[in-house]
Amino acid sequence: EAGVTQFPSHSVIEKGQTVTLRCDPISGHDNLYWYRRVMGKEIKFLLHFVKESKQDESGMPNNRFLAERTGGTYSTLKVQPAELEDSGVYFCASSQALGQPYNEQFFGPGTRLTVL
Amino acid sequence: AQKITQTQPGMFVQEKEAVTLDCTYDTSDPSYGLFWYKQPSSGEMIFLIYQGSYDQQNATEGRYSLNFQKARKSANLVISASQLGDSAMYFCAMRDDDMRFGAGTRLTVKP
Numbered sequence: 001e002a003g004v005t006q007f008p009s010h011s012v013i014e015k016g017q018t019v020t021l022r023c024d025p026i027s028g029h030d031n032l033y034w035y036r037r038v039m040g041k042e043i044k045f046l047l048h049f050v051k052e053s054k055q056d057e058s059g060m061p062n063n064r065f066l067a068e069r070t071g072g073t074y075s076t077l078k079v080q081p082a083e084l085e086d087s088g089v090y091f092c093a094s095s096q097a098l099g100q101p102y103n104e105q106f107f108g109p110g111t112r113l114t115v116l
Numbered sequence: 117a118q119k120i121t122q123t124q125p126g127m128f129v130q131e132k133e134a135v136t137l138d139c140t141y142d143t144s145d146p147s148y149g150l151f152w153y154k155q156p157s158s159g160e161m162i163f164l165i166y167q168g169s170y171d172q173q174n175a176t177e178g179r180y181s182l183n184f185q186k187a188r189k190s191a192n193l194v195i196s197a198s199q200l201g202d203s204a205m206y207f208c209a210m211r212d213d214d215m216r217f218g219a220g221t222r223l224t225v226k227p
Contacts, residue, residue, distance in 0.1 A: 033215065042120075043207060043217035091161065093215075105215060107153070107161035 002026070004094050004108035012114045018080040021111045025074070025094030031055075032075050033095075033105060034067060038088035049075060082115045089113070119143075120210055122218035129198045130226050136183070137193040137221045139208030148210055150191040152182065155205040155220070164206075167191060198225045 005024045013019050025032045034046040046065070047057040051072035060067070064083070069075040079086055089112050093105040119142040129135035141150065152164040167175045167182045175182045183192040191210075195202055203225045208218040 035215075035217070042219040043209075045216060089159070093161075104151075104163055104166065106163070109158075109160050112159075 004092055004106050006090075006092050006108040006111050008111060009109065010112045010114075012116065013082055014116050015084055016081045018078065019082055019113060021077045021079075021090050021092075021113070023075045023077070023092030023094075023108060025092070026106055028096070029094035029106075030072070030097045031095040031105075032069060033093040034075070034077055035091040035093065036088050037091070038085070043091065046077075079113075082113075084115050087113055087115045120208055120216050120218035122208055122221050124221045125219070126222045126224070128224050128226060129195075131200060132197055134194060134196045135198055135223065137195070137206050137208075137223065139191045139193065139218055141189050141191060141208075141210045143189075143210065150182065150184070151209040151211065151215070152180070152191075152193045153207045153209060153217075154202075155207065156201075157204070161207070165193065195223075200225050200227060 004026055007022045011019050030051050032049040035043050036046060037043045045059040047060055047067055048055040049069045052069050064079055066078045089110045091110045092108040095105045121140045123138055127135060148169045150167040154162045154164050165175050165177045165180045165182050167184045174184050179196045181194045183194055203223060205220045205222050207220045209215050
């Protein structure tokens with residue numbers, strides 16, 4: 001069974017440009033999460049999808065970030081326009097439906113974003 | 117608001133010895149889960165161990181055990197018989213509806 005995949009693995013863009021990150025969760029996982037780790041700091045929650053709906057987007061830093069999950073399958077995270085402080089590693093994770101004894105999140109390998 | 121604290125930015129341990137990585141948390145929710153993840157230099161996040169807030173016994177998974185002290189709100193990870201391959205970043209996390217992570221501890225196992 002394939003794990004969580006993310007594309008691209010690395011992205012280098014200039015300030016002001018747009019970047020779109022993609023996450024493909026494990027098949028059948030309703031929950032999809034986005035996190036980011038900036039400059040060696042702690043991993044911070046961005047948002048949580050349940051199927052195609054945004055369950056919690058309290059961690060989204062500002063309106064330059066837009067996440068979508070059309071059809072409840074893969075998700076995209078778009079940063080427009082990118083700023084220098086957006087550089088970091090963006091992780092995606094997925095998990096099965098809530099209500100399981102515990103809800104282990106399976107992480108993707110991350111996308112390393114560098115904004116110059 | 118939830119808060120996860122890992123006070124040890126870096127730890128060193130001699131190969132084959134045990135090491136404890138500290139984690140404290142803060143939540144007002146009576147139902148929560150505590151997780152530890154390992155992140156090697158390759159970057160992926162690897163699930164290690166889970167403890168539920170209502171679990172009576174400390175969780176164990178092979179060489180990993182979680183020292184859960186609910187009253188003190190601590191969930192320290194104990195790695196026994198350290199191996200060189202244990203060198204990595206270790207993240208403590210807590211979940212009720214969503215996951216919150218600590219800043220991480222970089223563990224280095226010395227030969």
